Amino acid sequence: MKEVKLKNIFVQGAIAASFIADSIQKHSSKTGIGGHSIFLGQVRADEIKGKKVTAIEYTSYEEMALPKMHEIREAIFEKYELTCMHVYHSLGKVQAGEICLFVFTSAPHRKAAIEACAELVERIKAELPVWGAELFEDNTHQWKLNQ
């Protein structure tokens, strides 16, 4: 059993734009920061075989996802000169057009912030045990596949 206090990245439902704004605003006191890079995942209303995706319902194996996120976080902090890093992922239902992933990196110089954010997004998608069910208008669903 690890005794590390794991940061929770999961939030119930969509991530609000106002939450993102608050998160940005909080960094104004960190005057060593020169650049922020933000990635936002938004639920697409894809049309699949004539049926429209209305929402994605996310589930996770949190007991594995949080230690894995901790490991990714440490590796990214090791690799890039960052001031801070924040990750939020939705669980439960997120409607088309709403935000389901918020990745936020800040650094003295833009290059570190931009590269760290891009790498975080790839690792989150590839390595976190999270699953999205694409819900259709007719109450059927299919399991999302990441590209």
Place this chain on the structure above:
Amino acid sequence: MKEVKLKNIFVQGAIAASFIADSIQKHSSKTGIGGHSIFLGQVRADEIKGKKVTAIEYTSYEEMALPKMHEIREAIFEKYELTCMHVYHSLGKVQAGEICLFVFTSAPHRKAAIEACAELVERIKAELPVWGAELFEDNTHQWKLNQ
């Protein structure tokens, strides 16, 4: 004389977090978007020869900057499959800790959004006739140099 209607990217003073939130929120109706990439430039309180930067004052040759930005915008739209692209740059005084640049790209898939945003930031810094004077506590200043 070009008859193209040029979009103004310049805003007076700092870019507010609430403005960024509104900009994000407006995209919730564009349900073809799967990913947003955002870069924010923030004024650093660098210490230079014992003096602290308190703000940057930006000026631009707008009559050249806006056509150049238009050209960059067209090139980026040509190169990446984007849904939309927004750029805002401060003019005048921006205090340390405040946001002076907001670059926002959205696309069906994350790769295009992320790469377009990163390229936009580089081109904006390298090609737009904009100058930043770093203001110190004692009312002296020096001209910023981009890395």
Place this chain on the structure above:
Amino acid sequence: MKTRVLLFGQLAEITGSKELEMEGCADTAALLSILHEQFPVLAQSKYVVAVNQEMISGNKNLPENSIVALLPPFSGG
């Protein structure tokens, strides 16, 4: 010897349950073979296996009270 089995995403739909309790499985190979027999569609599904929150490859002994998780391809973000 008891083992808790957790099933996620489409795998939980195949078995009709997010959690199963199994008895007398000494290793993951034994456990999976029983599950595949019981749920043939599971045998054709793509998944990775974690024992006590650690991803494994190949066969792995299962101590008493292990938690085995069957994880279909991730699709977060």
Place this chain on the structure above:
Amino acid sequence: MKTRVLLFGQLAEITGSKELEMEGCADTAALLSILHEQFPVLAQSKYVVAVNQEMISGNKNLPENSIVALLPPFSGG
């Protein structure tokens, strides 16, 4: 023949003015040579030249009412 000269950033500080009006300069070389003589620090400064909002390299003829801009290294963002 009149030419408007625009100066930005540190160059405006060197000349003490953001805008100058010059007379009788047939081309950019003639114009810059006069400016360099008047403001020796300008001759040692790094800048690029734009004529009527188009960046130029080398010498360029100046039609009546041209706008010549002297642009020090950009530092936006």
